[in-house]
Amino acid sequence: MTIITRPRDEAADSEVPTGQAAHHMDMNPIDLGRIEALQVLDEHGNINQARDPGLNDSELLAVHRAMVLTRAFDSRMLTMQRQGEMGTFAPNLGQEACMIGQVWELTKQDWFSPSYRSFGAQIQRGWPMERLFLLWSGYHQGFPPPEGVNDMPFSIVIGSHVLPAVGIAMGMRRRDDNDCVVVNFGDGAMSQGAVSEAFNFAMVDRAPVIFVCENNGWAISTPTKLQYATDHLAGRGVAFGLSSIRVDGNDILGMIAAMREATRRARDGEGPTFVEAVTYRMSLHTTADDPTVYRDSAESEPWESRCPIIRFQRYLEGRGLLSKDGAEKVRSEADAEVLEARERFRKIAKARPREVFDHLYKVTPSELEDQRNEYLSRLDRKGVD
Amino acid sequence: MTIITRPRDEAADSEVPTGQAAHHMDMNPIDLGRIEALQVLDEHGNINQARDPGLNDSELLAVHRAMVLTRAFDSRMLTMQRQGEMGTFAPNLGQEACMIGQVWELTKQDWFSPSYRSFGAQIQRGWPMERLFLLWSGYHQGFPPPEGVNDMPFSIVIGSHVLPAVGIAMGMRRRDDNDCVVVNFGDGAMSQGAVSEAFNFAMVDRAPVIFVCENNGWAISTPTKLQYATDHLAGRGVAFGLSSIRVDGNDILGMIAAMREATRRARDGEGPTFVEAVTYRMSLHTTADDPTVYRDSAESEPWESRCPIIRFQRYLEGRGLLSKDGAEKVRSEADAEVLEARERFRKIAKARPREVFDHLYKVTPSELEDQRNEYLSRLDRKGVD
Amino acid sequence: MPQKTMVEALNLALDEAMSADESVLIMGQDVGVNGGVFRVTKGLHEQYGRDRVMDTPLAECGIIGTAVGMAVYGLKPVVEIQFSGFTMQAFDQIEQNMARLHNRTMGRFPMRMVLRTPYGGGIRAVEHHSESRETYWAHTPGLKVVIPSGPRNARALLAAAIDDPDPVIFYEPKAVYRAFREDVPEERETLPIGTSQVVREGKDLTLISYGAMMRPAREAMEDLIDEHGIDIELIDLLTISPMDGETLCKSVAKTGRCVIVHEGHRTCGIASEIIARINEGAFEYLEAPIKRLTGYDIPFPYFQTEQYFLPDADDIIESVRETMAWE
Amino acid sequence: MPQKTMVEALNLALDEAMSADESVLIMGQDVGVNGGVFRVTKGLHEQYGRDRVMDTPLAECGIIGTAVGMAVYGLKPVVEIQFSGFTMQAFDQIEQNMARLHNRTMGRFPMRMVLRTPYGGGIRAVEHHSESRETYWAHTPGLKVVIPSGPRNARALLAAAIDDPDPVIFYEPKAVYRAFREDVPEERETLPIGTSQVVREGKDLTLISYGAMMRPAREAMEDLIDEHGIDIELIDLLTISPMDGETLCKSVAKTGRCVIVHEGHRTCGIASEIIARINEGAFEYLEAPIKRLTGYDIPFPYFQTEQYFLPDADDIIESVRETMAWE
Numbered sequence A, B: 001m002t003i004i005t006r007p008r009d010e011a012a013d014s015e016v017p018t019g020q021a022a023h024h025m026d027m028n029p030i031d032l033g034r035i036e037a038l039q040v041l042d043e044h045g046n047i048n049q050a051r052d053p054g055l056n057d058s059e060l061l062a063v064h065r066a067m068v069l070t071r072a073f074d075s076r077m078l079t080m081q082r083q084g085e086m087g088t089f090a091p092n093l094g095q096e097a098c099m100i101g102q103v104w105e106l107t108k109q110d111w112f113s114p115s116y117r118s119f120g121a122q123i124q125r126g127w128p129m130e131r132l133f134l135l136w137s138g139y140h141q142g143f144p145p146p147e148g149v150n151d152m153p154f155s156i157v158i159g160s161h162v163l164p165a166v167g168i169a170m171g172m173r174r175r176d177d178n179d180c181v182v183v184n185f186g187d188g189a190m191s192q193g194a195v196s197e198a199f200n201f202a203m204v205d206r207a208p209v210i211f212v213c214e215n216n217g218w219a220i221s222t223p224t225k226l227q228y229a230t231d232h233l234a235g236r237g238v239a240f241g242l243s244s245i246r247v248d249g250n251d252i253l254g255m256i257a258a259m260r261e262a263t264r265r266a267r268d269g270e271g272p273t274f275v276e277a278v279t280y281r282m283s284l285h286t287t288a289d290d291p292t293v294y295r296d297s298a299e300s301e302p303w304e305s306r307c308p309i310i311r312f313q314r315y316l317e318g319r320g321l322l323s324k325d326g327a328e329k330v331r332s333e334a335d336a337e338v339l340e341a342r343e344r345f346r347k348i349a350k351a352r353p354r355e356v357f358d359h360l361y362k363v364t365p366s367e368l369e370d371q372r373n374e375y376l377s378r379l380d381r382k383g384v385d
Numbered sequence C, D: 001m002p003q004k005t006m007v008e009a010l011n012l013a014l015d016e017a018m019s020a021d022e023s024v025l026i027m028g029q030d031v032g033v034n035g036g037v038f039r040v041t042k043g044l045h046e047q048y049g050r051d052r053v054m055d056t057p058l059a060e061c062g063i064i065g066t067a068v069g070m071a072v073y074g075l076k077p078v079v080e081i082q083f084s085g086f087t088m089q090a091f092d093q094i095e096q097n098m099a100r101l102h103n104r105t106m107g108r109f110p111m112r113m114v115l116r117t118p119y120g121g122g123i124r125a126v127e128h129h130s131e132s133r134e135t136y137w138a139h140t141p142g143l144k145v146v147i148p149s150g151p152r153n154a155r156a157l158l159a160a161a162i163d164d165p166d167p168v169i170f171y172e173p174k175a176v177y178r179a180f181r182e183d184v185p186e187e188r189e190t191l192p193i194g195t196s197q198v199v200r201e202g203k204d205l206t207l208i209s210y211g212a213m214m215r216p217a218r219e220a221m222e223d224l225i226d227e228h229g230i231d232i233e234l235i236d237l238l239t240i241s242p243m244d245g246e247t248l249c250k251s252v253a254k255t256g257r258c259v260i261v262h263e264g265h266r267t268c269g270i271a272s273e274i275i276a277r278i279n280e281g282a283f284e285y286l287e288a289p290i291k292r293l294t295g296y297d298i299p300f301p302y303f304q305t306e307q308y309f310l311p312d313a314d315d316i317i318e319s320v321r322e323t324m325a326w327e
């Protein structure tokens, strides 16, 4: 595997920490090293055998189904939003390989901390789709991760969830188990100082966390060229001592290969990893956004040929695992699954205004009880239940 | 000059900014490059001719005097503090070459944004020593930079002054003059997310700012090994695209050489530079600190042989510019100068409690006038004027 | 006079300021080609170029921190933070530099800058997009805090904020952004910062509000006058800090009764400060406890329930009647 | 009972909590070998090791942010921020995660953590080292805010804060750290969070304060009783939020007069909230305006002038006498 390993590898706690140990300055130039670019399955369906994570047939088909389901969910959400049944949300069209790839290697005990654009990954992690519908249509009940799913609620404030994810991993390291944490964010999030702090804390503590940056070229209307002044983001990890890699984020096998190595490192106590996944936001930033104002179709269109699902389908066809009809069947089954979830969602979607005070504290303080009573009598007066 | 230049050099505003331009992923590994380690004058007095900034004799002597004055001021402050005439302050013993070197190349129009440990640089920039005495003994009048000195007040909150310094440089770039900004901070400050943000803003805007990190091995009791997990900090600059270099911070000629190149780049529109100056905090963190609690003298003592003043004195002696007696004379003159400043300080040091409302706003709002009147009548009652 | 939404009125004020003064510049996320996510800066990028209408990296602390430096250098940055909830990311720069640099340097450096940001609920947004935390800024010495309630005063107050020699937090009620149009004069207009406006004089009860809550307050006022015969004096705070205590106390000294309405949380909210001022300045005239109708001390709820969190005209009417009935 | 300073008493509470519960851990700058810059964590590093007493990198946002994650994971981090002025660097994590994660997840994850930090003036420190901004936290739903005034209640309240299932901001009055010793019992002791303490009962006037200001308040009380025959009821707030409005209102309902003393700035300060509560809960008993004796709305002054900024016993006496004279 080609994820670079930092030269200095002693554990932070292996010896008495010192300040400036060497009183003679090392006059050798510092070689910052190289960062590998990883792609397993290229646009033409060729596979790099040396890097192939070697999924078996049923795994390959499951990965495919998961990506298709993500897309089906995404497009249903869009319809529902246009029809007024859904609030503003952020489509993940074109990023399905990142979605599935980043959580594929995780166990139930591992943790995942999603961004607002991660519902594909959330479904894969075991969030019922009806809960995601609830979430994006403004019901509080959509927010908490389901029992048995060790996920954080999705993050709205860019970058604000990255440090807590590191904290979970720091807790894991202290409890000495073999679990790890994956935290996901965008290219824009890399500008938040808190994310740099997170890299540093993770590395200093040798916490088992994997940072996955989906570099999709844009942060709303801000292109990467105005977001940062390098040709890549992967070097940010190296700056803090993290093992880092740049992956083709539209290549599901590349994503899985990178995550396999990164999770192994985490589990083996080798510390955190930074994965820059290069992808593209094919759709709107959110349903409140109009990309035609700020970006040329000349830029987006070529990306259509890099579609992660089509590329992978072609590969499965080549391997004789999936026919054209088979692919169509997967798609229509996924649609049906989403529609069933929508039915369940419609049954349970119910605003619960009487509960808005209930979860702030573990034990509601009496002064807040007074406010709750005031609020409830307002609801009574308005005839709301 | 060996300051590395980043591969990508097009100005941020040279073309229409794009998101993910290339729709074929570049599969070449990313070479992060090398960072040079710079030393002009080594511990034994040998000089690296190729890197010598070539100061003339009077310049060399002026540099020496400035370092000696810094140390004289520092030790006088310590005495005054121990005698109760001065508040808590942060000595800069051993960091005199950083102090003088980082501002040596600056003009009056350039700006300097100091940390709390930068009074050597502040004196060099033209702050009257009596003002620094005022500052460190708790008089508001010590804070504002003197007229004609384009400096920010010293920074107390670690890292909080770095973004404003970048802002000044962004203003300069917009006004199209040839000035630049130097901002100074420690190894601990590098952990603040705001400093990473500052690197990014500076590089994206191609602002003429030079970041000088005095890596002195410690942040209070926290050694660099617990502060970050790499062998150097210089790579942090590279991660954001900054030209970066690691300098022997106890070598005044190395510091000047690095700053000469960095300021030239800034003035020529080549953007920001990051300078990691490797040095050592020989003394207390502040006068409230007791380093014997947390650090071994076995670590500190070898650093005495790297004293920036002794090293430079030996060089000047070798060049026949300074005799032992001459050095002694410089030292006693510096002491005398400091004592004169102390006299001036003692004459002007006067608390002005009646003025604490005067400078918050340009025009004091009437509601604050009411509070001021209340306060003033309290002072009247207490007989304070 | 042309009819404008608040968004258009704000855009006009920015345009006027930029064309009149070269040192005014705009910074923020997506303020350039995109014209801001609410389109307040629309068209300015084309007109004034990328260096004066700057799309910044995604870092609020970075935006405010560099804007502070620009202000020190003599420029006049007008910063947009996309939602007021994200000003938390820049709290340190606001509290430590923006609010204090003028004082720290005893006035040696100017600190002319405006932080514009949409605040408040009512647009069915996700968490962190509906905050009203003006208390944080009102409690921070060195800042001024301004909140307009309609297109016309928004334009006039933003012009005044950019003129102001001191740093201003300019909270824009996003629920009002496109809610209605108002006549906005063609010629430049300003309103004094630090002065509240008596929207209607009355003698029975002083109703105090600001920002987006002025709409239900007006609605309630009409109803209270027409249906209940209560002669309301309505005050639009406009500037939150420095607070125009004089206008408030004068009014309550006349009416003896008072109801205060805001979205922000109750504890240490703006209403508590108003009550403290009236206690100090008009105690002897008070005939009933002053009523606080405010956001509760819970996070702004998810949008299916936000309507019940926000005070409405009905709630205001109820509060006023309760306060009138007190004896 | 052994006599302890507040620093020693806090150290005792931490030691007890750590030895009783493996999931308690300490994080902060210089809390390890150095024992904290005020020595509150002295000796704990040797006893509990580097993983439970963690010297962090110099980044407050990083400290609070990772502590939040640890709390989600079921640990109980007790974080030290070196001076409360530097909590601004972590404002986003406090407001967006520490205060809200429990609510966001409808209680799915615990959020047991304590943020300890020294606050207030009086130790001749430089700028940013004397802040009293408890209003920020009191105005933030989801947090509890506790401020002890002496060694014994500091130990008992810190124990309670670490026990508390919800996140607590624990402000330590640094002027009291070593100012005096007090009997602190050997056996573990807690005090309920959310309850204020009537330090002395009296019938003429309610004097309310907390933290470091309790010392001049006590001094003034003695003098007022002895020299002026004014029968003071003195209340130590102890918990700032949730506020014990009941105790306050009950007291003022009895005395009819009230003076509130704190270091924090006036506008939207804690005193304004207390006034608002008394206005709501004891309006009819008030015989005079409630007096606020607080920090002014200016940054904490440089140390040669700080003594004039801080209220002292003399100022309290004056305020009480003024309030008694009001009619």
Ligand SMILES: Cc1ncc(C[n+]2csc(CCOP(=O)(O)OP(=O)(O)O)c2C)c(N)n1
Pocket (backbone or CB within 6 Å): A090, A117, A156, A157, A158, A159, A185, A186, A187, A188, A189, A190, A216, A218, A219, A220, A281, A285, C029, C058, C060, C082, C086, C089
């Ligand atoms: C702190 C903060 N600032 C601003 C926003 C508004 N905002 C939402 S998404 C977004 C762009 C994020 O870009 P990126 O990190 O690249 O993720 P992407 O949307 O491309 O997946 C912005 C600015 C926010 N949510 N949080």
Ligand SMILES: Cc1ncc(C[n+]2csc(CCOP(=O)(O)OP(=O)(O)O)c2C)c(N)n1
Pocket (backbone or CB within 6 Å): B090, B117, B156, B157, B158, B159, B185, B186, B187, B188, B189, B190, B216, B218, B219, B220, B281, B285, D029, D058, D060, D082, D086, D089
């Ligand atoms: C934001 C912030 N956190 C903590 C402190 C307290 N503090 C003052 S100096 C210091 C260490 C700084 O170390 P470094 O940046 O390496 O600079 P040095 O003191 O070594 O010059 C700390 C933690 C502070 N001033 N500001």
Ligand SMILES: [Mg+2]
Pocket (backbone or CB within 6 Å): A186, A187, A188, A214, A215, A216, A217, A218, A219, A220, A281
């Ligand atoms: Mg993006």
Ligand SMILES: [Mg+2]
Pocket (backbone or CB within 6 Å): B186, B187, B188, B214, B215, B216, B217, B218, B219, B220
């Ligand atoms: Mg240091």
